[in-house]
Amino acid sequence: MSKPPIILVHGFRGSPLGLEEIAKFLHTAGYDVYAPAVPPFAGSKPLASYTTKGYANFLKDYIKEHNLKSPILIGHSMGSIIVTATADFCPNICNKKLILLSPISTKPAKLFASLTPLSALLPRRIVDYITTRYLFVPKNHKLFRRTLKITHECSNDQPPKKRDVMKSANFSAHHSIAEFDLNHKKVLLLAGAKDRLIPQKSTLSLAQKKSAQTKFIRNTGHLHNYEDPRATAEAILDFLEPKS
Numbered sequence: 055m056s057k058p059p060i061i062l063v064h065g066f067r068g069s070p071l072g073l074e075e076i077a078k079f080l081h082t083a084g085y086d087v088y089a090p091a092v093p094p095f096a097g098s099k100p101l102a103s104y105t106t107k108g109y110a111n112f113l114k115d116y117i118k119e120h121n122l123k124s125p126i127l128i129g130h131s132m133g134s135i136i137v138t139a140t141a142d143f144c145p146n147i148c149n150k151k152l153i154l155l156s157p158i159s160t161k162p163a164k165l166f167a168s169l170t171p172l173s174a175l176l177p178r179r180i181v182d183y184i185t186t187r188y189l190f191v192p193k194n195h196k197l198f199r200r201t202l203k204i205t206h207e208c209s210n211d212q213p214p215k216k217r218d219v220m221k222s223a224n225f226s227a228h229h230s231i232a233e234f235d236l237n238h239k240k241v242l243l244l245a246g247a248k249d250r251l252i253p254q255k256s257t258l259s260l261a262q263k264k265s266a267q268t269k270f271i272r273n274t275g276h277l278h279n280y281e282d283p284r285a286t287a288e289a290i291l292d293f294l295e296p297k298s
């Protein structure tokens with residue numbers, strides 16, 4: 055029996071490149087993996103509306119354009135909001151299993167939310183360094199430099215217009231997955247044990263309310279897709295293919 059396809063959805067200021075290592079592990083396990091460039095980043099076309107409906111329609115259209123049957127949606131950070139909105143608004147086009155990496159389980163603090171859109175006005179390399187330094191947990195300078203290099207490559211790939219970045223930032227700062235109905239899905243919340251952006255207690259609280267499973271990857275933070283892609287992929291596969 056063939057395995058369902060997987061769609062990996064990156065987060066704010068990201069690109070498919072940031073999830074490439076995870077995609078390789080999943081592909082080796084026998085899954086066809088797709089990774090769209092999320093508007094307005096990585097050379098994608100800007101959205102007419104940077105709203106939950108707008109992003110959900112974007113992903114719905116991507117699924118239809120690639121003729122994907124019941125794909126498993128996996129979203130990282132802001133991508134977790136996008137895939138959850140899609141699963142809520144369009145439940146029949148995607149798999150019942152939903153995986154949220156570094157899930158935005160609660161809205162960021164008001165100060166952070168107000169400052170996030172302003173990041174569009176600063177030089178990209180400065181924003182990349184500050185955010186990566188804050189979100190990166192392991193004390194591994196080589197891995198940090200590699201993560202920062204990939205982040206630079208992501209942000210320099212056909213940079214979008216500042217107004218679109220601000221709209222996307224405003225979206226990411228004012229929504230969370232708590233807004234959506236997950237009762238019809240089997241959900242895994244997969245986060246770094248030392249995530250500085252979203253407290254672990256918020257993720258655990260949401261998991262209890264939504265009857266979701268949780269897994270925390272030790273010694274990683276919000277960027278566990280870079281920090282430990284193998285552990286991230288293994289946790290995903292354990293959820294998709296539980297051992298009897």
